[in-house]
Amino acid sequence: MNSFRITKTLPTLFLILFSLLWLMVAIPSKSARADDDPVTGSFSTDILSQYIFRGVANSDSAVLEPSFTATWEGFSANVWGNFDTSRDSSNPLMPMGNEEGNSKWSETDFTVSYTKELCKNFSVLIGNVYYGLQYPMGYGPFLNEDEDELFGGVSYNFPWFTVAFTTYGEVMHTADEYFELDLSKAIPLPMLDCVCKGTTLNLGTSFGYLILNHDTNTLSPNGNTGSFSAFDTCLLDAAVTFPVNKWLSVSPKIGLWLPLTSQASQYLEANSLDGKSTHVYGGLNLTATF
Numbered sequence: 239m240n241s242f243r244i245t246k247t248l249p250t251l252f253l254i255l256f257s258l259l260w261l262m263v264a265i266p267s268k269s270a271r272a273d274d275d276p277v278t279g280s281f282s283t284d285i286l287s288q289y290i291f292r293g294v295a296n297s298d299s300a301v302l303e304p305s306f307t308a309t310w311e312g313f314s315a316n317v318w319g320n321f322d323t324s325r326d327s328s329n330p331l332m333p334m335g336n337e338e339g340n341s342k343w344s345e346t347d348f349t350v351s352y353t354k355e356l357c358k359n360f361s362v363l364i365g366n367v368y369y370g371l372q373y374p375m376g377y378g379p380f381l382n383e384d385e386d387e388l389f390g391g392v393s394y395n396f397p398w399f400t401v402a403f404t405t406y407g408e409v410m411h412t413a414d415e416y417f418e419l420d421l422s423k424a425i426p427l428p429m430l431d432c433v434c435k436g437t438t439l440n441l442g443t444s445f446g447y448l449i450l451n452h453d454t455n456t457l458s459p460n461g462n463t464g465s466f467s468a469f470d471t472c473l474l475d476a477a478v479t480f481p482v483n484k485w486l487s488v489s490p491k492i493g494l495w496l497p498l499t500s501q502a503s504q505y506l507e508a509n510s511l512d513g514k515s516t517h518v519y520g521g522l523n524l525t526a527t528f
Contacts, residue, residue: 276310277308277309277310278308278309278310278527278528279306279307279308279309279527279528280306280307280525280526280527280528281304281305281306281307281525281526281528282304282305282307282523282524282525282526283302283303283304283305283523283524284301284302284303284305284491284521284522284523285300285301285302285303285521285522285523285524286300286301286303286519286520286521287300287519287520287521288300288301288512288517288519289301289303289320289322289344290493290495290517290519292416292446292448292470292471293446293470293471293473293495293496293497293502293506293515293517294506294509294510295510295511295512295514295517296320296344296345296375296510296511297320297322297325297326297344297511298324298326298327298328298511298512299322299323299324299325299326300323300324301320301321301322301323302320302321302323303318303319303320303321304318304319304321305317305318305319306318312352312353312354313350313351313352314349314350314351314352314353314365315348315349315350316347316348316349316350316351317346317347317348317349318346318347318349319343319345319346319347320343320344320345320346321341321342321343321344322341322342322343322344323341324339324340324341325337325338325339325340325341325342325344326338326339326511327374327511327512328511328512328513329459329507329508329509329510329511329512329513330513331456331459331461331508332374332509332511334374337373342372343372344371344372344375345369345370345371345372345375346370347367347368347369347370348367348368348370349365349366349367349368350365350366351363351364351365351366351389352364352365359394359395359396360392360393360394361392361393361394362390362391362392363389363390363391363392363393363404364388364389364390365388365389365390366386366387366388366389367386367387367389368384368385368386369384369385369386369387370384371383371384371385374511383410383411384410385408385410385411385413386408386409386410387406387407387408387409388406388407388409389404389405389406389407390404390405391403391404391405391418398423399421399422399423400420400421400422400423401419401420401421402419402420402422403417403418403419403420404417404418404420405417405418406418411452412451413450413451413452414448414449414450414451415448415449415451416446416447416448416449416470417446417447418444418445418446418447419444419445419446420442420443420444421442421443421444422440422441422442422443423440423441423442424438424439424440424441425438425439425440425441426438427439427478430480433480434480434481434482435481436481437478437479437480437481438478438479439476439477439478440476440477440478440479440489441475441476442473442474442475442476443472443473443474443475444472444473445469445471445472445498446469446470446471446472446473446498447468447469447470448466448467448468448470448471448502448505449466449467450465450466450467451465452465453465455505456505456508456509457501457504457505457508458504458505458507458508459504459507459508459513461508466501466505468498468499468501468502468505469498469499469502470497470498470499470502470505471495471496471497471498471502471506472495472496472497472498473493473494473495473496474493474494474496475491475492475493475494476491476492476493477489477490477491477492477523478490478491485526485527485528486524486525486526486527487524487525488522488523488524489522489523489524489525490520490521490522490523491520491521491522491523492518492519492520493518493519493520494516494517494518495516495517495518495519496516497515497516502515503515
């Protein structure tokens with residue numbers, strides 16, 4: 239990760255972010271709390287068949303993705319990473335060179351956020367995520383450069399499902415904006431209580447709209463370049479969470495990424511290491527809370 243870019247950019251971003259967070263904290267909650275919330279933490283690891291980010295395959299092999307999160311009264315801080323077990327590419331536009339076949343730590347992300355329930359079932363979210371990237375990740379002229387996104391959104395818990403809308407804006411290079419609509423539902427599975435009490439089935443789907451602001455982005459497998467603005471991807475995913483005990487849970491999961499338009503399909507093929515626009519992935523999550 240480029241320490242000069244971090245030193246130069248992050249102080250301004252965090253100043254803006256925490257100024258907004260302070261204003262949100264100043265809004266009184268609908269009901270006062272009798273006691274302060276304790277600091278909680280969790281450590282999790284995903285073991286997945288592939289690393290897919292917004293429909294783009296950032297690996298062509300299995301990955302390990304450890305994550306640590308600390309939360310306190312709506313504030314959250316997270317460190318997340320991706321370890322690629324074999325740096326392979328089936329995409330002629332993205333050759334791996336001397337990295338071909340080697341394992342590598344390919345990404346480290348730092349996220350801070352604040353969530354507040356303004357009224358019953360309705361919450362707002364604001365945050366910042368810094369992406370520490372390794373080749374060949376990134377957009378257009380910023381390939382292999384770190385990126386930084388500010389994000390904000392709202393969510394509402396209906397009796398049947400939860401809906402959330404989040405916007406992301408890259409601010410280090412003004413490279414892209416991403417708009418995401420999420421629907422999710424947690425379904426208790428009491429029939430499995432004899433095996434593991436509290437087992438739940440978690441279903442989700444999301445839809446994304448992507449804007450790439452620069453005209454040097456690779457948009458198709460034949461190497462055409464330009465800016466991009468279109469409905470991008472749809473994700474369908476499912477996981478079954480088995481609480482082993484109070485602190486540990488195990489979740490097998492599966493997901494399917496689909497392009498929403500022909501334009502998106504071309505873009506995904508050109509920027510995925512496996513050269514594909516549709517991706518099925520699966521794996522296992524282990525989470526410990528404390």
